[in-house]
Amino acid sequence: MNIVVLDAATLAGADLSPLANFGTVTTYEHTVDEQIASRIQDANVIVSNKVQLNERHFAQAPQLKLICVAATGTNNIDLAAARTAGIAVTNVAGYSxxxxxxxxxxxxxxxxxxxxxxxxxxxxxxxxxxxxxxxxxxxxxxxxxxxxxxxxxxxxxxxxxxxxxxxxxxxxxxxxxxxxxxxxxxxxxxxxxxxxxxxxxxxxxxxxxxxxxxxxxxxxxxxxxxxxxxxxxxxxxxxxxxxxxxxxxxxxxxxxxxxxxxxxxxxxxxxxxxxxxxxTPHTAWASKESIDRLIAGIADNIDSYLNGGQTNRVI
Structure with a gap:
């Protein structure tokens, strides 16, 4: 399974090894719109905190099955388009x-x-x-x-x-x-x-x-x-x-x-x-412990999806 993390810098250099239990993890510190297509074209799972993903991007990622939002809010994802494309979306609530x-x-x-x-x-x-x-x-x-x-x-x-x-x-x-x-x-x-x-x-x-x-x-x-x-x-x-x-x-x-x-x-x-x-620069959520809980939540979401579960499923 190919897991692509589009904005790893938002995770403050945290240990992403829990995600590696599910496949190959490719990380990018930052991703701008013109870089998305090439970075997600072979992805099965995308992890994104704030990178905007919509119908155009879903068409560019034929193997994409799951988007894990590394946050509680999912406004950066076109949920209607994801549903139409058959792509599951999860978030993580309460971690911060x-x-x-x-x-x-x-x-x-x-x-x-x-x-x-x-x-x-x-x-x-x-x-x-x-x-x-x-x-x-x-x-x-x-x-x-x-x-x-x-x-x-x-x-x-x-x-x-x-x-x-x-x-x-x-x-x-x-x-x-x-x-x-x-x-x-x-x-x-x-x-x-x-x-x-x-x-x-x-x-x-x-x-x-x-x-x-x-x-x-x-x-x-x-x-x-x-x-x-x-x-x-x-x-x-x-x-x-x-x-x-x-x-x-x-x-x-x-x-x-x-x-x-x-x-x-x-x-x-x-x-x-x-x-x-x-x-302060939007740092209220960002304690080390909070980010560790967030990554653990993302790993749980991937595990649940692979086993047919609904943990933190938005769609």
């Missing part, structure tokens, strides 16, 4: 939950304790010049007793809620935006924003959630609120967020995802220079 939870609270903790500002002060010699034993130039606040609003209450949102509760926060689960009913144990989306001290986003990007955090909804947040987005960039209107941060309409934000990735130089959050924004 501990990593994303950790990253969420790393961003939040840095912002609430102003670690990044104090670290910069130390590098600039401020502590050395202090008239007392410490520096207290930047406000430090606690997660305990804060109203912690979670937008998106799937497995990841629930895991974040558990950690927030361990910190002593009061967790509020926001109802879906524009929902006509509020389920038991939830609060209407706009009402939740109005009382939030912290908002953490964990919902998928859909037509209903695209830019749901915009100038109007950001204006509902109290001025002391902190927004964390480790979900998808398109959920937040980036220009509106940059303006809210600049105008001090929002205290701070921690962002790991942008609407276009890799980041573009003209993105409003890339251009923003204020120290009330922490921006």
């Amino acid at each position: 939950t501990p990593s994303v939870v950790q990253h969420t609270f790393t961003l939040l903790g840095n912002l609430m304790t102003n670690i990044h500002r104090y670290a910069e002060d130390c590098r600039n010699g401020a502590w050395q010049q202090s008239p007392m034993f410490c520096r207290l130039d930047h406000t430090i606040t606690e997660i305990a007793n804060k109203r912690f609003v979670i937008v998106g209450y799937g497995n990841l949102g629930q895991a974040v809620a558990n950690v927030a509760k361990a910190f002593g926060a009061h967790v509020i689960v926001a109802e879906r935006p524009n929902s006509k009913e509020v389920r038991r144990g939830r609060m209407a989306f706009e009402e939740a924003l109005k009382v939030a001290d912290i908002v953490s986003i964990h919902c998928p990007l859909t037509p209903q959630t695209e830019n749901v955090f915009n100038a109007d909804t950001l204006a509902l947040l109290p001025k002391h609120a902190i927004l964390i987005n480790t979900a998808r960039g398109g959920i937040v209107d980036e220009a509106a967020l940059a303006k809210a941060l600049s105008d001090k309409q929002l205290a701070a934000a921690g962002v790991d995802v942008l609407s276009t990735e890799p980041a573009q130089p003209d993105n409003p959050l890339i251009q923003y220079q204020g120290d009330n924004l922490l921006l």
